[in-house]
Amino acid sequence: MTQALDLAGIGIGPFNLSLAAHLDAVDGVEARFFDRATRLEWHPGMMLPGVELQTSFLKDLVTATHPTSPWSFMSYLVSQKRFYEFLNADFSAIPRPEFARYLAWVGENLSSLRFASAVDQIDFDGTNFRLRIGREAVSARNLAIAVGLKPNIPAWARAAASDQCFHNAQAANRLDRLTGQRIAIIGGGQSGAEVLLHLISSDRFAGREIEWISMRPNFLPLDDSPFTDELFTPGYVENFHRLPQGRRETILEQQLLAGDGASTSTLKAIYRRLYTLRHLSEEATTVNMTPHREVLNVTREGSEYRLIMRNGFDGAIETRAVDAVVLATGYAFAIPDCMAPLMDRIALDERGHYRLNASFEVEWDGPDDRRIYALNAGRLSHGIAEPQLSLMAWRSAKIVNSLLGRAHFDLDLPDPPVAWSSRHTAQSLHHLGTSARMTESGAR
Ligand SMILES: Cc1cc2nc3c(=O)[nH]c(=O)nc-3n(C[C@H](O)[C@H](O)[C@H](O)COP(=O)(O)OP(=O)(O)OC[C@H]3O[C@@H](n4cnc5c(N)ncnc54)[C@H](O)[C@@H]3O)c2cc1C
Ligand SMILES: NC(=O)c1ccc[n+]([C@@H]2O[C@H](COP(=O)([O-])OP(=O)(O)OC[C@H]3O[C@@H](n4cnc5c(N)ncnc54)[C@H](OP(=O)(O)O)[C@@H]3O)[C@@H](O)[C@H]2O)c1
Structure with a gap:
């Protein structure tokens, strides 16, 4: 050695x-x-x-x-x-x-x-x-x-995995080899959106029946407005890391769409393609947009896949039979x-x-x-x-x-423009010459 x-x-x-x-x-x-x-x-x-x-x-x-x-x-x-x-x-x-x-x-x-x-x-x-x-x-x-x-293949999908039921991480190699008339994409994030857009835009899939299933209550966009983008700055991360774990978990749940929504440009492209297919095209492609569905199980029956899902909008249990499934169910x-x-x-x-x-x-x-x-x-x-x-x-x-063990790279930055932690607020007021005591009494 x-x-x-x-x-x-x-x-x-x-x-x-x-x-x-x-x-x-x-x-x-x-x-x-x-x-x-x-x-x-x-x-x-x-x-x-x-x-x-x-x-x-x-x-x-x-x-x-x-x-x-x-x-x-x-x-x-x-x-x-x-x-x-x-x-x-x-x-x-x-x-x-x-x-x-x-x-x-x-x-x-x-x-x-x-x-x-x-x-x-x-x-x-x-x-x-x-x-x-x-x-x-x-x-x-x-x-x-x-x-x-790692690609997240939910437990309910593992037994059904095959060359017609796979994670989107293999999409570029496998999508164009999908056989059968009916294809379901499970997962409403950016990966699911990109797979759907490819299927409904490509001549290869013209005339097929394609369904996009999302657990989220709608096909929701990534929020990239300025104050949400503040979450992607060193100042925010440093404040976040100092929090106790329970608080961090709650905040992460609230922030899902800041990191994991679909890009508005992709959602617009999908919507425009749907418009064309519905109103301006002779193509017989059917696209079913089904949000607010939690897929509970997928089983293989012969060459078919049977999906069982719960509709979070009206509470119904629905089933679907398809010929192929793309699992756009995230990464873990x-x-x-x-x-x-x-x-x-x-x-x-x-x-x-x-x-x-x-x-x-x-x-x-x-x-x-x-x-x-x-x-x-x-x-x-x-x-x-x-x-x-x-x-x-x-x-x-x-x-x-x-x-x-030294600051080779200078990472000092001014305080963020948003006062995330109360400690930060107290410091800022202190800089302005206001005593921390006043802040405390004001907060009460
Ligand atoms: C399709 C897609 C698009 C994305 N686009 C964006 C984007 O636009 N903007 C954004 O901010 N984020 C994006 N992300 C999220 C994130 O930026 C990427 O997933 C990024 O690739 C993560 O980088 P990484 O280095 O952690 O892992 P990876 O890119 O997954 O690299 C890990 C590497 O480790 C190697 N490896 C694993 N185990 C071993 C081992 N035992 N020995 C040797 N090598 C090993 C693997 O071969 C691999 O090359 C995207 C994610 C995906 C899936
Ligand atoms: N163009 C790009 O730059 C690009 C492309 C691809 C990915 N990415 C990034 O990579 C990361 C991963 O994206 P991703 O789309 O692969 O994963 P993701 O954002 O984690 O989306 C996974 C989706 O699967 C859904 N899901 C999981 N289990 C389900 C079930 N049982 N029934 C129905 N739906 C189920 C999730 O719903 P819930 O949210 O309700 O759990 C979620 O909508 C993101 O940060 C994304 O922005 C970027």
Whole structure:
């Protein structure tokens, strides 16, 4: 085994890629990142025609915290010689393939990345972490776990899973092979919306019967108005992390549509296509829009799938027979198998998630200077921004500062424009020369 790395990263999706790009700017840190894939492909199973990024391209791997990095989206555009054309195209939301190519470009050029390297097992030898990667052994003082979320296949769908009943993560490979007349899409988030739009726009599915089922009371949009966007800022995350768990859980439930609604542009495109199909087209495609239905079970009967669902609008139980089912039922957190040897040393909360401190460090019983960072693992601890691209640069910079034990990246920001915590309100009033005592009595 060669000398221990300062940090080993497991997974090279956008989140560890951002961390690798930040560490590239720090002299004297030996870091290496590993991914089982042979190259960086960003959610290839959902790369359907016309899909867009839900986030500003300025929220790239580095710009928010290290704007002079060579790994910015702007550097990529310049390297591809399409800076002017990109600006002239004036996208309100950029095509997802463009962002995926940017990520792949960084993936090809950053020297700390190793692809075709599945991490099979990680243990701790008392001094360092030891990673088994095929026949290779790698030693590291610290870890960054960023293995993404797993497609969520609900328990009621597992027995029915087949090449005609699958999660949307496989949509790009499987949709065009769907046979039969009737197709149901279950799930009212952005993935379900994109699958529906593809099916009702493609000539291949003309004349079929397509149903979009959502548990939500309607086909609801992602809220990206300014004060909701404040939830995707470092100031909000820091306030959120300080709250007790019970409060964080309640707030997360209230905020679902800030992170997980469908883009208004996708909903508009669906509605316009429905209009055309209903009033202006000779095509006999039938589209059934059925919100407020909780699917309770799916069973396979011969070549048919039978759905049982509860209608939350009128309380009725409904059944449906279809020939194919796309499960757009979201993604879920899972601790990767390679962590098994460490699990008796790691503290978990009651949901079985890591306990994370403000710097994304997992609580474990190892030495203080041997840290495990977890990315995209802290929705409950850090809030709805955690699984999104929005704060990936900030989170990376925060992790680098924690690793180095100094503020290599300047993360100081003014107070947010919204007073989330009462502590913040008290501080602001104090700055204005009003005593905290007055605030307290005023609050009463
Ligand atoms: C279709 C889709 C579109 C999205 N679009 C947006 C968007 O527009 N805006 C936004 O803010 N968010 C978006 N998201 C949410 C989020 O930004 C992405 O899911 C993002 O890819 C998460 O990055 P990640 O690095 O955590 O995980 P992933 O991208 O899933 O990467 C994890 C990597 O870990 C590797 N891995 C896992 N286990 C091992 C192991 N044992 N050894 C080695 N490698 C391993 C995997 O091969 C994979 O490459 C989208 C999500 C989806 C599903
Ligand atoms: N273009 C893009 O940028 C893009 C594309 C795809 C995904 N994403 C992002 O990736 C994340 C995941 O999106 P997603 O759409 O895959 O997942 P999601 O937002 O979690 O949506 C899953 C949907 O499945 C529904 N569902 C679960 N169980 C059900 C049941 N038994 N019956 C009926 N419906 C059921 C959920 O309903 P409830 O909400 O009521 O539980 C929800 O509507 C989001 O943050 C999204 O914004 C982005």
